Amino acid sequence: MNKRYFTLAMIVAILGVLLAGCGPAPATSRPQDTTGGPLHVTVSILPQKYFLERIGGERVIVNVMTPPGASPHTYEPKPDQLVALSQAVAYFSIGVEFERAWLSRITAANNKMLMVDTAQGIERIPMVAHHDEHTEALTPAAGDAHQEGDNLDPHIWTSPELAKVQARTIYAALAQIDPTHQAAYQANLDRFIADIDRLETEIRATLSGAQNRKFMVFHPSWGYFARDFGLEQIPIEVGGQEPSAAELAALISEARANGIQVIFAQPEFSTRAAETIAREIGGQVLLIDPLAADWLGNLRQVADAFAGVLGK
Numbered sequence: 408m409n410k411r412y413f414t415l416a417m418i419v420a421i422l423g424v425l426l427a428g429c430g431p432a433p434a435t436s437r438p439q440d441t442t443g444g445p446l447h448v449t450v451s452i453l454p455q456k457y458f459l460e461r462i463g464g465e466r467v468i469v470n471v472m473t474p475p476g477a478s479p480h481t482y483e484p485k486p487d488q489l490v491a492l493s494q495a496v497a498y499f500s501i502g503v504e505f506e507r508a509w510l511s512r513i514t515a516a517n518n519k520m521l522m523v524d525t526a527q528g529i530e531r532i533p534m535v536a537h538h539d540e541h542t543e544a545l546t547p548a549a550g551d552a553h554q555e556g557d558n559l560d561p562h563i564w565t566s567p568e569l570a571k572v573q574a575r576t577i578y579a580a581l582a583q584i585d586p587t588h589q590a591a592y593q594a595n596l597d598r599f600i601a602d603i604d605r606l607e608t609e610i611r612a613t614l615s616g617a618q619n620r621k622f623m624v625f626h627p628s629w630g631y632f633a634r635d636f637g638l639e640q641i642p643i644e645v646g647g648q649e650p651s652a653a654e655l656a657a658l659i660s661e662a663r664a665n666g667i668q669v670i671f672a673q674p675e676f677s678t679r680a681a682e683t684i685a686r687e688i689g690g691q692v693l694l695i696d697p698l699a700a701d702w703l704g705n706l707r708q709v710a711d712a713f714a715g716v717l718g719k
């Protein structure tokens with residue numbers, strides 16, 4: 408156990424003692440109470456907050472573990488976030504890296520919470536392997552955001568198709584926790600699914616004219632989105648790291664060979680490599696954010712950005 412984890416384990420232990428020392432809490436504030444006020448739930452990333460609010464409506468108050476601008480691959484929850492968990496009736500995990508290291512402590516912070524795996528029923532695809540000739544991609548360097556575990560792509564929320572699976576899982580959990588409002592959750596779910604269906608139709612139309620289906624992006628967050636819409640992402644990041652000079656040169660040739668004009672980057676990561684490539688190919692860097700709070704509006708904008716780039 409390293410020092411950081413030890414410190415947190417202590418905080419959790421102390422909290423446990425403090426909470427136990429407060430005596431029995433009034434029934435209205437107990438996490439499992441669902442008869443009165445709204446349900447406090449916790450999620451790992453912002454797009455999940457959108458999903459929860461679409462289905463839970465005013466019945467849910469959603470606490471997000473990864474704050475805007477932070478990367479869910481490397482984020483470390485703060486002690487006060489673990490305190491906030493004591494109010495939650497449910498935790499909705501999605502399979503991002505920090506959960507693996509933190510889920511046992513999250514559970515320990517509130518063992519009455521219902522743990523809901525919103526990735527259930529979803530088959531993850533492998534992270535896009537970088538240039539075949541570079542073995543680094545197969546044996547990632549230390550510090551690689553994706554090296555822990557299975558090297559499967561965690562970005563399942565960028566796919567409208569998979570968002571529907573997650574929405575149904577969220578609905579089932581809310582209906583189980585709060586059966587009194589099952590009908591409202593069902594109606595919200597139906598509306599949300601209809602909106603996603605419409606979004607898919609729109610995006611398909613937006614991208615229909617794109618001749619070039621390949622795009623280059625710093626952090627490969629868009630694998631499932633690309634699969635849904637017949638696109639191909641070429642990642643710049645190598646095993647979670649900035650590319651080396653030689654890898655950059657290879658990427659620049661690849662960008663030229665594929666007629667790529669725009670390099671995508673996202674706010675949570677450095678844009679340096681993307682800017683270098685863009686400069687070399689006489690193109691530009693465009694920021695697209697896979698973690699935006701307005702999930703639906705954001706995917707529509709992302710599709711417009713892709714169409715603008717791929718149509719050239």
Ligand SMILES: [Zn+2]
Nearest residue numbers: 480562626628
């Ligand atoms: Zn990511």
